[in-house]
Amino acid sequence: MPNSLRSFRKYEEDMSDSMRTVILGGSTGIGKAIASALSHRGGDVFSLGRSNGIDVASAASIEGWFLANGEVDHVIFTAGSQAPAGMVTGLDIDAAKAAFDVKFWGAVRVAQTAAKYIRSGGTLTLTSGFLARKTVPGTFVKTTMNAALEAGVKILARELAPVRVNIVSPGLTDTEAYSGMAASDREQMFASAAKSLPVGRVASPNDVAKGYLFVIDCDSVTGAVIDIDGGALVS
Template identity: 65%
Template sequence: MDASLPATPDPSFTSETVSLVVGGTSGIGRAVADALRARPGRVIVAGRSTGLDVADPAAIEALLAGIGPVDHVVFTAGSQAPGGALAAVDLGAARAAFDVKFWGAVATARAAAGRLRPGGTLTLTSGFLARRATPGAFVKTAMNAAIEAVAKVLARELAPLRVNVVSPGLTDTEAYAAMAPDSRELMLAKAATTLPAGRVGRPADIAAGYLFAIDNPFVTGTVIDIEGGALIQ
């Protein structure tokens, strides 16, 4: 178990606990799944590499129906949102990004709502650009802000089930695997110098936020920022 994660598992986890991580086959999602595997119970991961089309609500419904009652659902699936100024953005690509990250999260919430056991949790994923006005990033800003807004409504609508959002900052994951290794390291090192934390995030750093949302029974309708201080720059 990673030393940066809590050493004492939540006592509510038993051999009967079922957790689902959508997007759990890589990056932050895999770190969340690994952390949950250190606890009692069953952990199910789903994503592109397992054949799940997150943009297909019927596929998500079938996934949850096949699992049955579940205790914790985490949605970390991401998308390649196009960047650039308004006039240059490919709106088709923008819609496709929303279909995966935003509508995929909504479909997962809908499919999970009737199957979460009492005391269950739903934790979604946004990103720090939701609340940082950055030219050229309006698609990511809109998508992540929409997730945060919907989660707050769902926290009331689905209560006493708890609904929260983890909002990561720049994190060193496979999302940058297509870059040349030297360019990737340079980009991450340069970003680290601009952050108050002095470094970029690691998947385990972000995973700890999901565990907090799951473990703390007094947290719901909350956005948990884990972004190295990017929002206070």
């Protein structure tokens, strides 16, 4: 092996061993899959959420963690997948505000704080969802919440540079979010969705996790929306 290539690989290994990644919402679903994938790369992976006392609806909670733990390389936000469904005419406005406070404003709070602690060349990756650009009646809250995040990420990419800011937009994914459904109903829902998708299957959390790893690894990606939806937006 040429010395230059050997030196570069040694540099990559050293960087991996010292890499520090924070995942907000990392205890379940997609966040958990990202944490698992990153754990094989070395370095420190911090999975944060209400289960360990971090509430993204509280700026003080977020700031307190970063003050105690210092600089990081990558921050990933996957929290706040729940939102009230139903037609706008019957919408529970308080429930809608609560959903926005976690996913949209929670992401903004994390961006505000993390910007002071992410090392140069690091990344901030948010999470939206295919409903941001898919017209489905009864999904007003999820659609507007995700669309707002996708619009905002391009502004963040300019304002927070050289930190790279991107957003991953998953489609229907087989996670614990559907564990409250009867097993037969859940299987039927996934089977029906799979038939409508060009890829012929519903994504697993591990499938979606690869999108977050991509934006960490590719130094030329910023301000991008990474769709991992099985082709839902073209079907």
